[in-house]
Amino acid sequence: MAGNPDKRVVEIYDTTLRDGTQAAGFVLSVDDKLKVAQRLDHLGVHYIEGGWPGSNPRDKQFFARAGELRLKTAKLVAFGSTHHANRRPENDQNLADLLGAGTDVVTMVGKTWDRHVTIQLGVPLERNLAMIADSVAYLSRHHIQVFFDAEHFFDGLKHNREYTLACLKAAAEGGAKCLVLCDTNGGSLPGQVAEATRLVRQTLPGLAVGVHTHNDAELAVANSLAAVEAGASQVQGTINGVGERCGNANLCSIVAALELKMGLRALPEGRLPLLTDTARFVLELANQQPRPFAPYVGRAAFGHKGGLHISAVEKDPALYEHVSPEAVGNDRRYLISDLAGKAAILRKARDMGLDLADNDPALGRMLEELKAQENKGYVYEAAEASFELLINRVLGREKTYFQLMDFRVHTHKEANNILGCKAPGPVSEATVMVLVDGRVRHTAAVGNGPVNALDRAMRKALLGFYPQLAEMQLVDYKVRVLSSADGTAARVRVLIESSDGRSRWGTVGVSFDVLEASWQALSESIQYKLQQDETS
Ligand SMILES: CC(=O)SCCNC(=O)CCNC(=O)[C@H](O)C(C)(C)COP(=O)(O)OP(=O)(O)OC[C@H]1O[C@@H](n2cnc3c(N)ncnc32)[C@H](O)[C@@H]1OP(=O)(O)O
């Protein structure tokens, strides 16, 4: 790897494709796995654990197709367990499948907690030691580099220290090249992990030590970093921390901490800014919701909302950011709300291209209007387009593209199966009357529900004047009841997101009537689009 040769290198071992797929709801096809492997290689991890070839046809196919990858940085690894207690290495199908995977590196998991040997394997402790040594030796004889995943290492050490260390020695005697200490149940604490890592380094000097932690006590990242501080040279984990139960150690946080806080080298020079894109790519491929609050790579990780924070970050980002968003490929965002102050408004206005002085009196009026609107239930955090329109209103720069004269919406549903007749589902119809340039347009449309009907009737009315509205789509629509104690008389907030294929924007409406709230958000969305097209 390029870069400063003096920096200590920590090997990054990614198991998203194996332990990651042990997470609830995280499923990847063979094609998905190949795509993720490609991205991981591009990010620059050292090892990619592709799966357990002895487990299922999908993982076997992945290794069969791995040649398509042409990896530039990473080495592909196959994963499996020690041979079955009733067999020998030569006639164990799992070991045969590991050889069949054709990788230069194999990670072999073996029991190192006596309780597991007795209860789960149901064999004498000595037999497990032989299974470990013989399995590792068998693969090593086939010129495979073997990493030994010492399952339940930290729990084993607590209960029967001699035996757990004997398991590591058996792996070392078999020829293992790295002893990976696993916090399989995820319950260890950083101090315990550090102490145990030091113990292994003293007991088996000269052998590389790795760490593989789970997040059941929310400590997987801290435990991994503690092991590195105590001398571990390999960290296993997954992108976004997906994995069995509460997940694995999150490599996104680990890689960033190693590089930005510990002065160590985890990725090739210049690759750290690929982190955010990689994290989002993996979630998207697995059809998972992104976690906004994920450290380093989440959308909120560098999103500032408090007025005092925004004011300070404008002067010096380090005042409220522990690292710079650019370092990990993320963006800084300012969220507009009733917690904002003048600095936040000024920043937003300048982003809109407005030339306002720091002490412009309009800033106070904008802030007052913002706080009054939020008090009525409007939120501008996810409705930045509505906030831009608010700024324009306060400055008297608002342009009227159309005026509503009237809208009516009705939904019609007939009873089903009366006298054997099958009635159609509910049908919604909207009529809209708008005034544009002194001309009245009166249109009607049916829709998939009343809001859709209203949206369609409105566009139909306006398209003749503004053909560019044809490229605009409503991409998200959310309704929230604001005062549930009032039952059906409660006020509602509608947030909509629109897109024209080039950009996305959010608008908001609030009313006791869901259609009126929807109208406000829809009309602001159209207003914003027309204004943007005119000024760009
Ligand atoms: C800590 C970890 O995350 S390790 C990885 C865990 N991942 C997975 O389990 C996913 C992939 N697993 C699988 O596809 C299947 O479980 C297989 C193919 C590995 C095994 O399937 P099966 O043979 O049907 O067994 P099953 O799933 O019930 O597992 C229990 C068997 O594995 C044996 N076993 C468990 N751990 C080990 C080990 N480290 N070494 C040898 N044998 C082991 C048990 O003794 C038991 O054998 P028995 O059925 O003869 O009593």
Ligand SMILES: CC(=O)C(=O)O
């Ligand atoms: C090997 C592994 O996945 C574990 O011990 O958690």
